[in-house]
Amino acid sequence: MTEIIDTIQNSINELIGSAVKILPALISALIIIALTRYGAEFTQRVAKKVSEKTVKSRSLQLLFLKSTYILTWISGVVIASIIAFPGLRLGDIIATLGLGSVAIGFAFQDIFKNFLAGILILLEEPFVIEDQIQVNDYEGTVENINIRTTEIKTYQGERVLIPNSTVFTSAIKIRTAFPYRRTDFMVGVDYNTSLPQAKAILEQILVTIDGVVHEPIPEIDLVAFNDSSIDLVVRYWTHSRQADVRRIQTRVVTAIKQAFDNQDIVIPYPIRTVYHFDQEKFNDYLPPAGQ
Structure with a gap:
């Protein structure tokens, strides 16, 4: 012991x-x-x-x-x-x-994968800080590129953290890659409207609105005959940041509505024709008289 x-x-x-x-x-x-x-x-x-x-x-x-x-x-x-x-x-x-x-x-394969993707993003620079991008369903301004995630601030003021591997392997829409980008939206006029007159009014409006750039020049295209309207597409260029695009589009829409009202040009509602008939007299399921 x-x-x-x-x-x-x-x-x-x-x-x-x-x-x-x-x-x-x-x-x-x-x-x-x-x-x-x-x-x-x-x-x-x-x-x-x-x-x-x-x-x-x-x-x-x-x-x-x-x-x-x-x-x-x-x-x-x-x-x-x-x-x-x-x-x-x-x-x-x-x-x-x-x-x-x-x-x-x-x-730690996910961490290493995101880390390497972040390094490649920083080296290749498909986008930079303060760019506005869209990745899958998320769109906003790039705030930071961390070791694991890319931080974006949405236009609604929310912060979204997207894994770098997702950013690196997904299709990315970089909205501020160029100084200007184009906005397209459709305007319908009724069939009694003079198309050359409507086109001239739209062209004149776009030239006078502050924020619409003159080069490239705005364009008006006639695109379709619909049930109750003839459709035109208004195409114009603005600075590429989302705030500029949104504000100028509001000015353009307001100016077009006011100009069309002044010229008595109608932006038609959808029209439907409804026929009423006597179902006892016109019945597809009854045989003709005498049979």
Whole structure:
């Protein structure tokens, strides 16, 4: 019994001795981890100043900042690991990362996929911060491109976080890719209207409305004979941001309605003709008289 107690005491003493030996190294490693946090913030501030002076692209500036931040943390963790475990060599760390990369890859494949997609988006720059885009059912202004998501602010003032992998693999409509974009909408006039007169009125209206650009010039197309109207399509160009498009369209519609009223041009309602008949006299299911 005494031998067992002595063995336990010796084991405890060895553990305590080992803990005391590695305690300074662990404390040093924790201090390095804490300093790494401040070091990452400092390097990010320096990287921001450098990128603002040397890189014009806002997207590439973000990529540079994120890369600097991540590399600083990786360096701090590696140094802390080597200090905490003096027998650990850099080759051992790389080997450990290689063995664990498969398991980590399966566990965090969505995170890695979104991270890589975010890097590619920042490098290729299909769109930049402040662009207005549509991805699937979401449309708004790009506010930020993070490691995992792309943030857009919808026109209703809502924030939507879209995974970078979705953005990278989906068809994207970039509404502000060019300075101007075209608005098309349909106007119907009744069959008694002089089409050259209606077209001339529309062309004159578009020239006078503030916000409609003169180059490319507005166009009026006659497109269809409908049941109760002849349809024209009004095509004009404005600045590409959604607020400009929406406000100018309101001006155009208001001006067209007022001009048509002044010229007694009717924008017709749908017309339906209804016939009433005596079902007892006209019945498809009764045989003709005399049969």
